[in-house]
Amino acid sequence: MKLLLTSGGITNPSIHSALLQLLGKPVSECRALCVPTAQWGHPMCGPASVRGFVAAEPGRDRQYLSGLGWASLGVLELTALPSIGAERWVPWVRETDVLLVDGGDATYLCHWMRESGLADLLPSLSDTVWVGVSAGSMVMTPRIGTYFVEWPSAPDDRALGVVDFSIFPHLNLFPSNTLADAERWAADIGVPAYAIDEQTAIKVVDGAAEVVSEGQWTKFG
Numbered sequence: 001m002k003l004l005l006t007s008g009g010i011t012n013p014s015i016h017s018a019l020l021q022l023l024g025k026p027v028s029e030c031r032a033l034c035v036p037t038a039q040w041g042h043p044m045c046g047p048a049s050v051r052g053f054v055a056a057e058p059g060r061d062r063q064y065l066s067g068l069g070w071a072s073l074g075v076l077e078l079t080a081l082p083s084i085g086a087e088r089w090v091p092w093v094r095e096t097d098v099l100l101v102d103g104g105d106a107t108y109l110c111h112w113m114r115e116s117g118l119a120d121l122l123p124s125l126s127d128t129v130w131v132g133v134s135a136g137s138m139v140m141t142p143r144i145g146t147y148f149v150e151w152p153s154a155p156d157d158r159a160l161g162v163v164d165f166s167i168f169p170h171l172n173l174f175p176s177n178t179l180a181d182a183e184r185w186a187a188d189i190g191v192p193a194y195a196i197d198e199q200t201a202i203k204v205v206d207g208a209a210e211v212v213s214e215g216q217w218t219k220f221g
Contacts, residue, residue, distance in 0.1 A: 001125045002205050003162070005137035007169035008198030009064035012214045015201045022129045022203065023097060030097035032070040037078040038101070038135040041108020041151040053102045065100050065133055078109075081116035093121060096128065103134030103169075106144045107154035113139065119160055134169045137202075141166040145185045163204055168195040171216055179218065186220035193220045 002022045010016050023030055034054050039045035054075055056067025066073060074092070076099070081089050093099070101109070113119040122130075130140070138144045140162040149157050166189045168182040182195035194202060199215025211217055 001122050001162075002127075002129045003140060004129065004131045004201055004203055005140060005163075005167060006131065006133055006201040007137070007171070007173075007196045009133050010068060010131070011064050012199050014212050014214050015199075018201060018203045018212045019129070019131065022205070027068050027070055029071055031072045031095065032066070032098045032100055033074050033076040033092065033096045034066050035076050035078065035099055035101040035136070036104075037112050038104030038106065038109035038139070040079070041105030042103075042135070043150055045104050065102070065131065070098075078112040078116045078118060081118070086117055090117075090121065093118070093125070093128075098129040098131055101130060101132045101136030101139070103136055105149070105151040105154070106135035106138040106159055107149055107157065108151040109135055109139045110159045111151075111154075113160065122162065137169065138167050142191050143189055145189050147181075147185050163207075163209065164191060165209065166191055166193040167202070168193060171195045171197040171200075171218075173198060182218065183220070189220075191221065194218070195220070
């Protein structure tokens with residue numbers, strides 16, 4: 001699987017170019033599935049924010065993810081998958097070109113990726129592109145840090161560990177996401193880490209990470 005781990009989506013030409021490199025063809029020829037699951041685990045998200053993501057409503061940041069002009073766009077809700085059987089949903093995933101994975105709570109997303117079986121399927125999706133936003137990116141890391149755990153039932157801050165670094169998203173977007181906050185977070189994370197803003201992404205192919213940015217970012221460790 002090829003990864004494009006972002007804070008805010010496909011927000012500038014450099015990140016868009018990186019997406020096209022990973023896809024290997026125009027967005028207009030690619031089939032996409034939206035994964036909104038992480039939103040249900042975060043107290044600041046709900047039906048309106050999920051709608052904004054899936055519908056790519058103008059003026060919302062998710063127009064930079066689901067609103068790029070895909071050949072087809074569907075929804076993959078992970079909480080539903082265990083009840084319908086892998087024989088139905090696995091072909092949907094295998095036939096898609098890109099998974100658009102929205103933010104919310106990364107530990108909740110991690111839980112449902114494991115419960116649904118999607119986490120086990122990932123290693124076999126060699127040609128699929130995973131585009132994450134915020135928690136949709138953080139879920140691929142070893143740890144997100146207790147700073148970002150909002151789901152009350154989370155056992156700890158561990159995520160999938162598909163990559164060997166952690167991510168502090170939304171750098172300088174919120175008063176609590178300053179570089180000083182990121183430095184304190186990184187001091188306890190125990191692995192190499194990046195703080196990235198809305199104009200930055202990390203492209204990962206065959207385990208090699210490359211920062212793509214028209215904004216601000218910092219690497220720790």
